[in-house]
Amino acid sequence: MREDKKCCGFNTRNERVTFMAVITFAYPVFMLSALSLPLWIPLEWLTKINFTCRAMGALRAALKLINYKLTVSFRRTIAAVLFRYSPWAAGLFYKYLNILLLTLLWMIGICLMRLFL
Amino acid sequence: MNVAQLREDFPALNRKTDVGLPVYFDNACVTLRPYSVIRAMNEYYEKFSGCHRRAYHAFARETASRFERARASVAAFLGATEPSEIIFLRNTTEAINLVARSFAGSRRPARVLTTELEHNSNLIPWMELSRQGLLQLSCFKLADNLTFDKERFRAALTKGADLVSIPHKSHVTGCEYPVREIADMAHEAGALLLLDGAQGVSYGKIDVHALGADFYAFSAHKMLGPSGFGALYADKEHQPRLAPLILGGETVDDVSGGAYSLTEPPYCYEAGLQNYAGALGLEAAVDYLAKADPRAIRAHIASLNAMITAGISGIQGLSIIGPDDPALRSNILNFTAEGIDSVELAEMLDKTARIMVRAGKLCSHAWYNSSGTPPSVRLSLYFYNTNREAELFVKTLRNLINHFY
Numbered sequence: 001m002r003e004d005k006k007c008c009g010f011n012t013r014n015e016r017v018t019f020m021a022v023i024t025f026a027y028p029v030f031m032l033s034a035l036s037l038p039l040w041i042p043l044e045w046l047t048k049i050n051f052t053c054r055a056m057g058a059l060r061a062a063l064k065l066i067n068y069k070l071t072v073s074f075r076r077t078i079a080a081v082l083f084r085y086s087p088w089a090a091g092l093f094y095k096y097l098n099i100l101l102l103t104l105l106w107m108i109g110i111c112l113m114r115l116f117l
Numbered sequence: 118m119n120v121a122q123l124r125e126d127f128p129a130l131n132r133k134t135d136v137g138l139p140v141y142f143d144n145a146c147v148t149l150r151p152y153s154v155i156r157a158m159n160e161y162y163e164k165f166s167g168c169h170r171r172a173y174h175a176f177a178r179e180t181a182s183r184f185e186r187a188r189a190s191v192a193a194f195l196g197a198t199e200p201s202e203i204i205f206l207r208n209t210t211e212a213i214n215l216v217a218r219s220f221a222g223s224r225r226p227a228r229v230l231t232t233e234l235e236h237n238s239n240l241i242p243w244m245e246l247s248r249q250g251l252l253q254l255s256c257f258k259l260a261d262n263l264t265f266d267k268e269r270f271r272a273a274l275t276k277g278a279d280l281v282s283i284p285h286k287s288h289v290t291g292c293e294y295p296v297r298e299i300a301d302m303a304h305e306a307g308a309l310l311l312l313d314g315a316q317g318v319s320y321g322k323i324d325v326h327a328l329g330a331d332f333y334a335f336s337a338h339k340m341l342g343p344s345g346f347g348a349l350y351a352d353k354e355h356q357p358r359l360a361p362l363i364l365g366g367e368t369v370d371d372v373s374g375g376a377y378s379l380t381e382p383p384y385c386y387e388a389g390l391q392n393y394a395g396a397l398g399l400e401a402a403v404d405y406l407a408k409a410d411p412r413a414i415r416a417h418i419a420s421l422n423a424m425i426t427a428g429i430s431g432i433q434g435l436s437i438i439g440p441d442d443p444a445l446r447s448n449i450l451n452f453t454a455e456g457i458d459s460v461e462l463a464e465m466l467d468k469t470a471r472i473m474v475r476a477g478k479l480c481s482h483a484w485y486n487s488s489g490t491p492p493s494v495r496l497s498l499y500f501y502n503t504n505r506e507a508e509l510f511v512k513t514l515r516n517l518i519n520h521f522y
Contacts, residue, residue, distance in 0.1 A: 079521070080136075084136070090469075094520075
C-alpha cells in the first residue's frame, strides 16, 4: 500500500489495487458474501455466532476495494449531477455502478467460455 | 452586520457555477478578496508602477509614499509603536524562518518551545535548525481536547526556553490560545514570544502590546489581502536581534573593499524589489477590516459554527477534532468520518453542491501521524458565510453519508 502525499498533507489515493485483483478477488468475495447472507441468519440463530455481521464486513470491504480506483472520476461526475434530483439515486449509482459493470463482464466471460470450450 | 450587503463586495461569491453560487468554507487557507483590495493592487500596476527608495522620478516617489503608507496602516492595525517595527515579507512562513535563523547559533543553541500541534511553517524551520545543532527544540503537549494546557506549558518552561513560538489561533482546531497569560509566563521565564498570527488577524484589529508578543508573523491572504505578501512585527527592543534572511539590493547602505554595511531596519530585512501591489492590497484589506466590528464578526461566525455543529451531531462515525463546544473552536469545524476518505468527501461536497472545504493533514503531518488521526475535513468560516450556506452544508453532508457510503 502506498500513499501519495501532496502539498500540506492533501492525500490522494494511490494504493495499488489492480483491475485483475478486483475482478478475480474482490468481486467474487462481494457476490459470495451477498448471496450467502440468507444462509447465515438461521445458522446464526442456531450457533449464536455472529455470522451475518462478519459477512457484512466482508461485503463492505470488498465493495470498498471494488470502488477504490475503478471509474472513480466518472462515478463522481455523474453522481454529482444525479444528486441534484435524487441523492438516493445518486448514492445508488455511485456505490453499485462497478458491481453492475463487473457482473456484465463476468457474464460476458462465462458466455465466451461456453462458446469456445 | 448585514451579510448580504457585505457579500456584494466579493466578486468570487457572486460567480454563478453549474451548481449555483459557491459556498466557500476554506477561509483558514485563503480568504476571498473584496473589490477594494483588487482595485488597490490594480491601481499600482495601472497608475504608478515604479520602485521605492532608489529613484527620484514621480512614479518612484508615489510608490515609495504608498509603500510606507501601507506600512503605517499595518502598524496601526497591529497596534505597533512605530511603522519601522513592520517588516514586509512574503508570508508567515518566511517571517518565522527569519526569526528562526536569527535565533540559531552554534555557541549556545537557543532553546525554542512550541506545541505538539503546529503548522509545518512553525515546526520545520525549528526542526531543521535543531537537526543542525543550531538550536534546541522542545514541543509540549496540549490538553486532551487540544485546548491550551497552562500547567503543561509551565512545566515545559521550567526546563528553560529562550523563545516560545506558538500560534495565536490553531488552524486545526480553531482554539484561540490565552496569549496574554502565555506571554507573561514566557517573559517571567526569560523567554521571548513569537506568535504565528496566520489565523489570528482575520477578525480585525489586534494589539500586539496587549497580547504581549515580541514577534508577530502573519500573511495577507488570511485577512482579505493578496497572496504572496505578509509581514513580521518585531518589537523595536528585540528587532536588532534579527539577522537578514536574504541579502542583496535594498539591504545595504554601502559596499566597499569586500565589506558591506547593512541599512537601517526594516529595510535591511526586505531584500530586492518589493511586492508593491501586495503592500497596497494589504493596506486596502486592513482598511476593510478596520471598518468591520470584530465583535459582530465573532458573534456571526460563532452562531454559524454552533448551527453546523448541532446539525451534524448524531451522524454516526463523525468525530470533531478539538473541543466539542463550538464556542471554543472559533471559525473551525474539523472532523473525521469513520471509514470515509476525507479527500473523497471534500470532492463530493464540491461536486454536488459547490461547497469548498479543505481535506487532508492540514500542513500538520507531525501531529496527525503521531496521534494516529486520519486525514480530516476542515470547514473554516468567515463573516461572508450565511445561515443558508450552513444549512446547505448540513443537508448535503447528511445526504452524502447516508446514501454514498
